[in-house]
Structures are given as C-alpha cells and as structure tokens.
Amino acid sequence: MAVGDVVSGQGSAGATYNFQAAVGVEIMISSAGNNSQGWVYLYNGSIVSGVYSMSPGNAHDTFLIKIFINNTIYIQMEAPAATKYNGFSGIQIK
Numbered sequence: 001m002a003v004g005d006v007v008s009g010q011g012s013a014g015a016t017y018n019f020q021a022a023v024g025v026e027i028m029i030s031s032a033g034n035n036s037q038g039w040v041y042l043y044n045g046s047i048v049s050g051v052y053s054m055s056p057g058n059a060h061d062t063f064l065i066k067i068f069i070n071n072t073i074y075i076q077m078e079a080p081a082a083t084k085y086n087g088f089s090g091i092q093i094k
Helices: none
Strands: 006-010 017-019 027-034 038-043 048-054 062-069 074-077 086-092
Touching: 006 017, 017 086, 027 074, 038 062, 048 062, 062 074, 074 086
Parallel strands: none
Antiparallel strands: 006 086, 017 074, 027 062, 027 086, 038 048, 038 074
C-alpha cells in the first residue's frame, strides 16, 4: 500500500475487531460504524481508551471521525450482538 490509498475493514459478526497498521505506516480513520451498538477504541495491546460510543440511538449510523493510528496505537471495535457487524474506512497518510 502507498500514501493516499484507501484503507477499510469489516469485522466478523459478533466479534471484536482490531486493525493495526504495518510498521512505519500511519492511517487516518475517517469513518466508523456498525449495525448495533458498541465502542471504537484506541488500543495498544494492553490499554484501551474509548473514543466513540455507538449507542442504541445511533444504531446503523456511520460516524465521520478523525482518528490517527499506527503500528503501536491502533483501533479496536466491539460488536456486542452475535449477528452484528462493524467496519471502518480511512486513508494511508504515511
């Protein structure tokens, strides 16, 4: 992948989804969403920080956000129900 390429991902139903950039790569996440409720976290493998809550009132929404991630600080998305999915999109900036 190169600077300017689109980066996106989708988790499996009911599963927590982690996305970690390759070493030396930085990505700006520009949207995240799911068809349930849950959280988008910043994660470093041991410490989790909640960034955005996708609450029941916002179900099926996509959040327009700016989260910058790399190989050491990445995103984690939860999907609490067994039939629910989550996903994100962004752009590689480095």
